[in-house]
Amino acid sequence: MLHSRLLTYVDEVARTGSIRQAASHLNVAASAISRQILALETQLGTPIFQRLPRKLILTAAGEILIGHIRQTLKELSRAQAKIEELKGLRRGEITLAMMSGLASNLVPGTVKQFRTANPRVKLVLTLLATGEAIQTAVASGEADLGIGFDFAKDNNLKVLARANGHLGAVMAPDHPLAKRASIRLSDCIDYPLVIADRSSAIRPYLDSAFAKLSLDPQPVIETNAIEIMRHAAILDNGITFLTPFDIEFERRAGRLVYVPVRELSHDAQTLILIGHQRGSSAIASVLTEMLKTTMMSELIS
Template identity: 85%
Template structure:
């Protein structure tokens, strides 16, 4: 506090050109400001101000120092703002851009936990179709955080966390294949298949795997909605292909099971949490830490 007080003294004298005016603006004694500045000049070994008859003007050394002082005061102000956010003294808002499948599965539990600890913070959860859209939202500042699969490299973004999930077969617990420890794609084609459509990040992996197995799947449903894939597997006795991240909630509730598929053993998707390269607000960083924990637990 003593350090920041001195910096404010020097800054205000430089702005007003007068110790008396600075003292009035800061509501302190002029003698206190004069004493502090003289002590600083003695420590540095050179005057910071030219004492003209009617005004104080920065010397060359003063010009060098004032840039450092003002940047330090800005940094201190930002640090105080973040501390105030963490103390819950501000309401704050956070925008998270995400793929739709995550919004009804992994993320809600984390949101509930965050809201319980930070009831005055408003969360904006925005569903976007593609990874490119999510990355763009974070890069342009429309979103504080982005979460989705297989983001491409972007110099404006910083990867805060990543977790790898392997594509496998998803089905209801009473499905004939549900008790197996591993299956092949050829085991699946005799049952109704719900397959991600061409607009999804999943589809290229499936196309490669089926082609390698010399199979042409006849999809009962093709969709870009993971919610439809999950629901069809639950109510229609269908098989769909997702990662454990996509069905975490249903697995815990006992509504879906995940079975590794031999031909998909090498096909993984990377769940990624990104923020802007310049950093995020303190309260957004708190949410990011909770999302990191969620990702780590879901991939265990």
């Protein structure tokens, strides 16, 4: 704070051209400002003000210094504003755009943790159908953050976190294949299959893997809703194909298990958390860190 006070003194003298006027504006003694500036000039080994009969003007060294001072004061002001937000002195609002599959799994646990720590902050959680829609919402400022799979590169957006999740077989804990360490796609064919439809980012991986094995799966359900895929696996003794991120809640509750599939071991969807290139508020940064932690812990668990 002593350092910022000195910067403020120099800035105000440069603006007013007078130590007395600066002292009046800042409500401090002129002698205190004068002492601080003289001490700074001694430390630098050169004057920063040229002292004319009725005005002080910056020297060449002073011009260099004042640019640094004003930038530092701006950064300090931004930092103080963010600290105020973190202290809960402002209510704030964060909009998070997400893909539907994450709405009942990875995101809710993080939201609960965030709300406990920041009860005065309003969260707006928006489901969007495609990655493109999420990216557009963040780029336009309609959303502060976006989370989803396999986003395309966009120079207006910053990748805040990423984690790869391998597709695997998902089934109820009492399914005949549930206890295996890994399975093959051919093991799944004799059971009811619940498969993502062709609008889903998951489907190309499955089509490629089945085609390489010359297998022709006949799904009992084909859907673009991950919620339906999860529930069908629980209730109909079926098998579906998802990443660990898609079933985080059900896994922890013991309602579904994830079994690696050998033919899908090299196929991964990338879960990506994005923000605008210009940055976000301090309170949005707190949510970002919590989401990062959840993403990484889900890979480890």
